[in-house]
Amino acid sequence: MKAIESSTNPFGGVIPNPDALVAEPRDFSVQLQHSLTVWNEEGFKVVWLEIPISRSGLVPVAVEAGFTYHHATEDYVMLTRRLMEEAYIPPYATHYVGVGGVVLNPARELLVVSEKYRMTGRGPSYKLPGGALHPGEHLVDGLTREILEETGVRTRFESLVCFRHWHGYRYGKSDIYFVCRLSPLTGEISMQEDEIEECLWMPVEEFLNGQSIHSFNKSIVRAALESPGVVPATIEGYGDERKYEFFMPHQVV
Numbered sequence: 001m002k003a004i005e006s007s008t009n010p011f012g013g014v015i016p017n018p019d020a021l022v023a024e025p026r027d028f029s030v031q032l033q034h035s036l037t038v039w040n041e042e043g044f045k046v047v048w049l050e051i052p053i054s055r056s057g058l059v060p061v062a063v064e065a066g067f068t069y070h071h072a073t074e075d076y077v078m079l080t081r082r083l084m085e086e087a088y089i090p091p092y093a094t095h096y097v098g099v100g101g102v103v104l105n106p107a108r109e110l111l112v113v114s115e116k117y118r119m120t121g122r123g124p125s126y127k128l129p130g131g132a133l134h135p136g137e138h139l140v141d142g143l144t145r146e147i148l149e150e151t152g153v154r155t156r157f158e159s160l161v162c163f164r165h166w167h168g169y170r171y172g173k174s175d176i177y178f179v180c181r182l183s184p185l186t187g188e189i190s191m192q193e194d195e196i197e198e199c200l201w202m203p204v205e206e207f208l209n210g211q212s213i214h215s216f217n218k219s220i221v222r223a224a225l226e227s228p229g230v231v232p233a234t235i236e237g238y239g240d241e242r243k244y245e246f247f248m249p250h251q252v253v
Helices: 025-039 051-062 139-151 204-209 215-224
Strands: 006-008 013-016 045-054 070-071 076-082 093-105 109-116 130-134 153-168 174-184 196-203 231-233 246-248
Touching: 006 045, 025 051, 045 051, 051 076, 070 204, 093 109, 093 139, 093 153, 093 215, 109 139, 109 204, 130 139, 139 153, 139 174, 139 196, 153 204, 153 215, 153 231
Parallel strands: 013 045, 093 174
Antiparallel strands: 006 013, 045 076, 070 076, 093 130, 109 196, 153 174, 231 246
């Protein structure tokens, strides 16, 4: 019997080919135990076992063999097992990433929204339009998309001015929220009625002095008004704009 067909990574990990896993749990148990013996003898440190959802019946077999959950997607579950006690297994993604936009028109009016779904007992409060990035989405693209979806206003990205990092967010993960300054390319509002209760252009002084506006929202708007921030930039050797996104001070760009 041969070990499960696999590839390796530069850190001493062995990665079985998901398509090479036999479908029958009893047969898989034999296949896996033999493969573990071979991989141990070959000096590998960690096994990264991806089990497709179509073969989810193999998961209990892997757990019985000493594997633990690492992460899961809609299509598969990833399990790992150390072959060497001191082997390091990097954690899976630990953060959500959100973006908010300070959009100020020539009349010094700020584009604000009030969300339809709020915490129980919390009344209407205005905030910046924005939301969560999609997987693989750049800050610039995600923010202009979110603003357009929520308000109908098209914008031009100007700079990244500040960010907030906090822990204990959804599913116990941490959250990074980037605040950016943009200029409007259009002014007419077309509100996303499914999620937004109200959307309007509000004089920025009214926002900063409003009793119902959270102090955090006031602080980040002040930061956008007072700081030039950092702007999108390119760095030699990192030409794939689909993969890389950089922000640097104006004078460096």
